[in-house]
Each structure stands twice: as structure tokens, then as C-alpha cells.
Amino acid sequence: MNTKSRAKAYWKENLRYLRVLLIIWFLVSFGAGIIFKDFLNQFYLGGFPLGFWFSQQGSIYVFVILIFIYVRLMNKLDKKYGFDD
Known part of the structure; x- marks a missing residue:
């Protein structure tokens, strides 16, 4: 595998990681x-409604x-594709 194809595969996998992590962050914050604050406010964490907690601190x-x-x-990705210096 040459350097250009390794870099392309590396970038593709990097974008997949970013996409998954940003989706998780969006689901938690937004x-x-x-969206789900009314349902989550039925539960309490540290004396505060859970929906409020997520919007203020949890995200x-x-x-x-x-x-x-x-x-x-x-x-790990750097080591996998040999880009760790």
C-alpha cells in the first residue's frame, strides 16, 4: 500500500470516527x-431534573x-497506518 492510498484510507476512517462522535455529542446536547428534556425531567441527578442537568453540565x-x-x-489510527512519528 503506497503512501497516497494509506493517507486516503486514514482520512476516510478519521471522518467516520468524527461522524460517530459528533452524532453522539448532538444526541446528548441537543x-x-x-428534545427529550420533558421526559428526562422526571428523573433527578444531584437534586436537579435530568433534562436540565444535561443541558447545563452533562453535554x-x-x-x-x-x-x-x-x-x-x-x-491507534496513526499506528495502524504508520503515521505515528
């Missing part, structure tokens, strides 16, 4: 915080966790 926590997941995935 879905849990706005930020999930975003930070997704950053760490992305870094880990990219380190």
Missing part, C-alpha cells in the same frame, strides 16, 4: 437537553470525554 462532560476518546482513537 437531544437530551432540548459539556460528554464533550470532554469524547475529546479523550477521539485522541485515543487517533493514536
Whole structure:
């Protein structure tokens, strides 16, 4: 596999990771915080309705966790395609 085809496969897999992670973030931030807030507000976390918690703090926590997941995935991807220097 030459460098150009490796780079193309690398980029394609990178975009797939980004797509999945951004969908998860969208579902947590927009879905849990706005769309499903009425249902989630039936449950409480730390004394606050769960829908409110997701819109104020939960989406930020999930975003930070997704950053760490992305870094880990990219380190593995770099090693897989030989782009780790």
C-alpha cells in the first residue's frame, strides 16, 4: 500500500470516527437537553431534573470525554497506518 492510498484510507476512517462522535455529542446536547428534556425531567441527578442537568453540565462532560476518546482513537489510527512519528 503506497503512501497516497494509506493517507486516503486514514482520512476516510478519521471522518467516520468524527461522524460517530459528533452524532453522539448532538444526541446528548441537543437531544437530551432540548428534545427529550420533558421526559428526562422526571428523573433527578444531584437534586436537579435530568433534562436540565444535561443541558447545563452533562453535554459539556460528554464533550470532554469524547475529546479523550477521539485522541485515543487517533493514536491507534496513526499506528495502524504508520503515521505515528
